[in-house]
Amino acid sequence: MSVSRRTLLKASAAATVIGGGGMPWVARAQQAEFSYKYANNLPDTHPMNVRAREMSAAIKTETNGRVDIAIFPSNQLGSDTDMLSQIRSGGVEFFTLSGLILATLVPAASINGIGFAFPDYDTVWKAMDGELGAYVRGEIGKANLVVMDKIWDNGFRQTTSSTKPINGPEDFKGFKIRVPVSPLWTSMFKAFDASPASINFSEVYSALQTKVVEGQENPLAIISTAKLYEVQKYCSLTNHMWDGFWFLANKRAWEKLPDDLRAIVAKNINAAGLKQRGDVAKLNAGLQTDLAGKGLIFNQPVVAPFREKLRAAGFYAEWKGKYGDEAWALLEKSVGKLA
Ligand code: X2X
Numbered sequence: 001m002s003v004s005r006r007t008l009l010k011a012s013a014a015a016t017v018i019g020g021g022g023m024p025w026v027a028r029a030q031q032a033e034f035s036y037k038y039a040n041n042l043p044d045t046h047p048m049n050v051r052a053r054e055m056s057a058a059i060k061t062e063t064n065g066r067v068d069i070a071i072f073p074s075n076q077l078g079s080d081t082d083m084l085s086q087i088r089s090g091g092v093e094f095f096t097l098s099g100l101i102l103a104t105l106v107p108a109a110s111i112n113g114i115g116f117a118f119p120d121y122d123t124v125w126k127a128m129d130g131e132l133g134a135y136v137r138g139e140i141g142k143a144n145l146v147v148m149d150k151i152w153d154n155g156f157r158q159t160t161s162s163t164k165p166i167n168g169p170e171d172f173k174g175f176k177i178r179v180p181v182s183p184l185w186t187s188m189f190k191a192f193d194a195s196p197a198s199i200n201f202s203e204v205y206s207a208l209q210t211k212v213v214e215g216q217e218n219p220l221a222i223i224s225t226a227k228l229y230e231v232q233k234y235c236s237l238t239n240h241m242w243d244g245f246w247f248l249a250n251k252r253a254w255e256k257l258p259d260d261l262r263a264i265v266a267k268n269i270n271a272a273g274l275k276q277r278g279d280v281a282k283l284n285a286g287l288q289t290d291l292a293g294k295g296l297i298f299n300q301p302v303v304a305p306f307r308e309k310l311r312a313a314g315f316y317a318e319w320k321g322k323y324g325d326e327a328w329a330l331l332e333k334s335v336g337k338l339a
Helices: 002-020 023-029 047-062 080-089 107-113 121-128 132-142 183-189 201-209 218-226 251-256 259-293 304-312 315-323 325-335
Strands: 034-039 067-072 094-098 143-148 152-155 156-160 176-179 195-198 215-218 234-236 241-248 298-299
Touching: 002 047, 002 156, 002 241, 034 251, 047 067, 047 259, 067 259, 080 094, 080 241, 107 132, 107 183, 107 315, 107 325, 121 132, 121 241, 132 143, 132 241, 132 325, 143 201, 143 218, 143 251, 152 259, 176 183, 176 201, 176 298, 183 201, 183 304, 183 315, 201 215, 201 218, 215 218, 218 259, 304 315, 315 325
Parallel strands: 034 067, 034 094, 176 195, 176 215, 234 298
Antiparallel strands: 094 241, 143 241, 152 241, 156 215, 156 234
C-alpha cells in the first residue's frame, strides 16, 4: 500500500517538474478542462476498477477530452474514513463507498445491510433501483453529497477465518472478527456474541496476517482479488447481508460541470455500474471452485438459526426503531416481514 502511494507521489512530482520546467505547452495541451479524481478501496483487478477504467475512457471521448477522470484504486488516497472526508471537502471528486460505512454520515444508508434481509440479487436490484434506493439517495442528498442513480455491487458477504469454520450462530460466540467501520456491522456481530473490531479495508490483509483478528467477512470477489485466501483457511457461506457501493460525487465539483457534460458523466457512470453488477454476480457465483483450489475450505451453514439468533437478540426491533417506520416499511415491502 505504501509502495503504491510512494510511486504515485513520485509520479506526480515528475509531472510537476515537466509542467513547470522544460516544456509547459506539452502539459497544457493534455490538461482537460475538468481533471477529476475517483478514489476507491478495491484492488485494481476487481470489476469495479476494470469497469471504471472503461467508463473513464468513454467519458473522455464523449466529452472531447474536456472531462478526465483519473482512478485511484486500492486505498492509494487513504482509507475509507479518509476518503469520506475528502469527498466532502473536495479533495477527491468521486468516491465509491459501501452504504453501511456511509451510514456514519447518513444513518439510513446502511438499511440494505440488515442481516439476512435479501434472499437474492433480483430482490436486491428491485429494491435498490426502486423505492428503497430512492429513499436512501434522498437521505444522501440531504448530507450535501451527490449520488449516482445506480448502486454498484459489492455482493453477498461470506465469513472467512484462520481458526475454524462457522457452522451455526454459536460458532460466532467470542469470535474475533474484523468488521468495516459502521455501527450496523458492529451491532450485528455483537448480537451474535462475537467480538467485532472496526478496521478499515486498507488494514484488513495485515490484520488477518498478524492475527489481530481471526476472521473477516466479504464477498468472494473481494476474498479473491484482495488475496485474503492467503491469510485465511476457512470460508463459510453465511450470505449474511448484501452490500453495495454508492457512487458519490463532491457537490461543488459536480455543479461546476456544465449540464451537457454532467449528463455524459452520469450516463457513463450508471452504465458502467450495471456492467459491474453483471461481472461481480458472475464472479461471486463462480469463484468457490477457484478459491477451494487455492486452499480455502468451504462450508454452507443453514441460515435460519442465524436469523433466529438475531431476532432473539432484539436486533431487528432495535434497527427498525433506528431507521424509523417509513424506511423499515420500504425494506419490508421488498424483502417481506423481518421484525
Ligand atoms: O471494507 C470492506 O470489507 C469492503 C471492501 O467490503 C467494503 O468496502 C465494505
